[in-house]
Amino acid sequence: MRPARHTRRARTWPAAAGIALLAGSLAACGGDAEDTASTSNDGPASVASGNLATALKPLNAYPVPTEKLDKAGSIAGKTIFYVPITKQAPQFTTTEKTLAAAVKAAGLRLQVCDGKGTPTEIGGCIGQATDAKAAAIIADAIPYGLAANGFDAAQKAGIPVVISNQVPDPAHPASKTLTWIPVPGTEQQTRIFDWIAADAKGKANILVNQSSDGPSPAAYVTGGEAALKKSCPDCKLTVNKVTSSNFALVPSSTSAALLKDPSINYVDAQFEQYLQPTQGGVQQTSRTDIKVVTGSASLGGLKALKSGSLAAATAQAAAFQGWVDTDAALRLIVGQPVPEYNIPTRLFTKDNIGDVKLTEEAELSGEWFGPATYTDDFKKLWGVA
Template sequence: MSPARPVIRRRARTWVAAGSIALLAGSLAACGGDSEKTGSVGGSTSPADDKLATAMKLLDSYPVPTEKLGGVDSVAGKTIFYIPITKQAPQFTTTEKTVTAAAEAVGMRVQVCDGKGTPTDIGGCIGQATDAKAAAIVADAIPYGLAGNGLEAAQKAGIPVVISNQVPDPAHPASKTLTWVPVPGGEQQVRLFDWIVSDSKGKANILVNQSSDGPSPASYVADGKAALSKSCPDCKLTVNKVTSSNFALIPSSTSAALLKNPAINYVDSQFEQYLQPTQGGVQQASRTDIKVVTGSISLGGMKAVKSGSLAAATAQAAAFQGWVNTDAALRLILGKPVPEYSIPTRLFTKDNIGDVDLTEEAELSGEWFGPETFTDDFKKLWGVA
């Protein structure tokens, strides 16, 4: 299906100077849990507090690559297949729309196929792209091992593949037909835990609903746990594994974990697609005292932070990533080197959400993270401005 073209208006704004920030997200997840003591701060303040202010600020500018790309006129009329692991994740809707806007800037089309969180559907989408002789495939949050045969077949057919939102797989390094656009998901988890340490004054007992699809989500939580063990030796962390392929189990597994450990006072829904069933589990356990946080939020999650039903959240610059994914695809199509990319994220709480324009237009423009000029910057790189 072809998504509707986004209308992105630009408005003049005064941008707050800020340091660089990078946090973020990944893919999907089963049930079960393991609990262990990790690490706190010895008083009412924490070293994490010094990082929070930076993580909450706007960027001075987006990290747009500098390597110009010629010859894009040759791709006009061709098609990029955008395949998110599941469209249940709201962030992928934003990326889908901006991949489409970026592709249209060079005269290309975008075909979207929902992976639905299952190997069968993901494989079917990749097969469809191969049969259609797509110019490129952008696989969002899809672990290579989950669709290895299809990805290999596509590349053998001369179709380059961009894998976004995943930790690069060392068994499948970047090549002339494959590139990775990783995101610092571990930093997202670290920042959420930093906020929890500060808010709890070093006395947090955390339940994290961690995605179990592929290696990336577990890697992100491991990074967060390592940082937590240093900043908060008195904090505790329980991991409950969840999956987008069976949302029906998430409320009951969350409730069971909370009933098993009544000392839990914070719940982290790793990605926003798990937020609603996670909050359902908190309600089933009748725990009105728990603060809930999440990562990879979109407009709905931002509004939840504004209303107070969500205590803190990180959001990925999904609009910017749409243009990055298209840039990577164009470079592979044209046989050019692919630069290293950095995808910004930002921490949102009641302290900074009031300054955010909570509209779809603002989300698509990228203004939640920094200046809206990055789209023009990419067009200049491609010679179509």
């Protein structure tokens, strides 16, 4: 993992360029499976095997920015709002807890409002933050278009917005009141596909339960599929669209896709929030030969991996992200340029899970991904160490 670059520059996001945010992106899409067979002849499965050694290891150090925060004392006592798209996702619980610690360390307060996966609730949360004259709003995994009026109104009122866990929207570029914290969703997807390609020795039929909550999840799968075509040209990928607004459809749509194509032997729950209903769908088929994997894993997912009910998992450093999101918000508040950030990821399998401390304290410290000294590094940048 290379250190983050510390000067913001224009970015291009080709994977997402052609993905439109539909008004019904959070509507139930269970059972909408799409076959996308890999046809490339470029690259053997050994490509995937060669990538796994690095993916399995933690970092030597977290990529903390180097630019100090100016005028930090002038914002003490103010309130930052955190709005996750839904608190059903375990990852957001970790980020929320570390956000609270980071915001407190900087001398501010944190207010949390659950978006509950619906445009109405998300818009209400952003409106609440604007009415409360928040110092900043941190929106987690919320597409700009899903709450455009609210985001526009907040910025017009002088409230800066940080949007995390989303592919940046070209129609709403970074500005003095808006910044994007991109996350390695494609990297996670690529790593799990690399593992499948190696585990299956180059011949796998994969079903991925892809979130339809906005354009970013589809972009991650598209990026992962491009890598899969190189590492596993004989692998086949089927996409089943699921959504956080209707978990009840996930088991039935999963089982329907498996019954439609009995050759599927790997099932990928794109995010851990879909893992339990995905496993329920597999169980409905009474098949025991299917290996289940997941992305954005938290403590629960890694415990499932340790117990053997999960074959592999990827995760991103959600604890570190809480401090990154806070750093970005503070810099917007004081009118300082926001650096580029790099959120680490890691692949977990039976080969390394035995070395991972599976406790909430370890998860919140960020030690799964590297040395947990980054909190002191951020405090020094903010002048509060």
